[in-house]
Amino acid sequence: MRRPTPPGSEGSNGKWMYSAPWQSWLWFLIMAYEVTATRRRPKTFEELAGQEFVTATLSKSLASGQIAHAYLFSGPRGCGKTSTARILARGLNCEHGPTATPCGVCPACLEGAKGSSLDIIEIDGASNTSVNDVRQIKEEVLFPPNSSRFKVYIIDEVHMLSGGAFNALLKTIEEPPPYIVFIFATTELHKVPATIKSRCQHFAFRLIPLETISKILRDTCNELGIQAEDEALFWIARESTGSLRDAYTLFDQVLSFSDANIRSELIREKLGLVGLENLNTLAQFCTKNDVQNALLHVDSIIGSGVALEQCIIDLAGYYRSLLLLKTGITREALLGYPLERFSTEVLQALDPVRIEHALDLLLAVYRDIRYSVSPRFEFETVMVKLCGLSTWVSPEELRSAIADARNLLQNAPRPVSAPGASVSPQPSSGPSPFMSDFHRALAARREADAQSKSVHTDEETVERITQVFPGTIIK
Ligand SMILES: [Zn+2]
16 A cells, blocks of 8 residues: 655655654644545445445355456446445455455455455556556466455456557456456446457446435434534535545535535535525516516626526526426425425426426527627526516417417408407417417407408509509509
8 A cells, every 4th residue: 555655845755753743743633534435435235325236246146156257347436336346355355255244354354454455456447558567467367366365456447448458458357367356447338348348247337316325425424423404415415416426525525614514505605506595586586577686686696706607507407497396306306405495486487388498598508608708698698588488489389379370260250340349369278378369469450350441452452563663564
């Protein structure tokens, strides 16, 4: 294991700690701090979160002694591939094994846990990419393990190996000495050649569900004796998008400024987020067609230090949640917040078609602001459009309105031309008030046409054409 380089100026011998005792204490304190992701790295299959299929299969094969020559772990970052590889290696080498539950106290387990085992070799594929690196492995595998049952090679980011290196590895993976086990981990499975894949037992790791991450963060808080709001932990879990390592890193960051009390308000302040209250207010102004207040509220949000991009992302997320709610989805993990915290006023005022349009506008403006002279103007224009959302008509609604109008003109009986006779408007077939307005206007127009002289005689028509196009001779 690499020891930390002692601090000191370039070329110093690192004997600084004897010069001032307080410095050594400081160094001890720095070293005592361990990031949460490292401290809570799972040591057993039970502790591994969200990968039930992988752990169940590996546990069974360990228990039955059916050990493959090579394993390939693929999946997104921070979801437990390297941890699983280490647990598997320890399970293989435990004195009471091979077992799915390494004892944790035998010399092999202790060395494995410390990372000092000579028989568990971790190689970073990203920095050992050449044929020569693989050649070295090929020579090493000829020697049996030092003190354990198996010699385990864990190669991380294996997709970074060069084509030549992969080819050099092929024969070794196919028929290695019986004491060798390869475990490859990759975040980019498509870059691993098919020839390698076909020689490995492949396990696909999944993103860890939001609820699971949330629960793990709660356990971490309890362990550290930290107060934390559910919403704040939920936000961290959501931001980590299924990666537990990302969640721990963000958790550490939030903890560093939270003073043992993690609150969502503080996170919003420090990390420049909009927050649901602001989003609700903004959307309420939009549904009321209150352009002035909507723009002023945008100004106050941006003035409080929220980046424009973040503002757009959060507002788009808000309208996405509304759309999900309209389709009947109430799962908090998908909505981002509990259902009851969304403004009922906004929910009642908007229908799915208009929410979809709002989302389209926001996603488009997010793409456009990169090339814009003034991103803020672009966003404000969108806010004005969002204020007019209730009167916006989709192309589909327009098409169906025109079709209805055509039917009305072709099939409906001519209105009675007696004065005072009214034509009842057609009922609206869509959610938009546009349709009923349209039909009402159409009917009124036809009534007016019927009362006035709407058909010209031939003479009148010729007269009008010659007026418009003087010199035209119509025969
Ligand atoms: Zn053991």
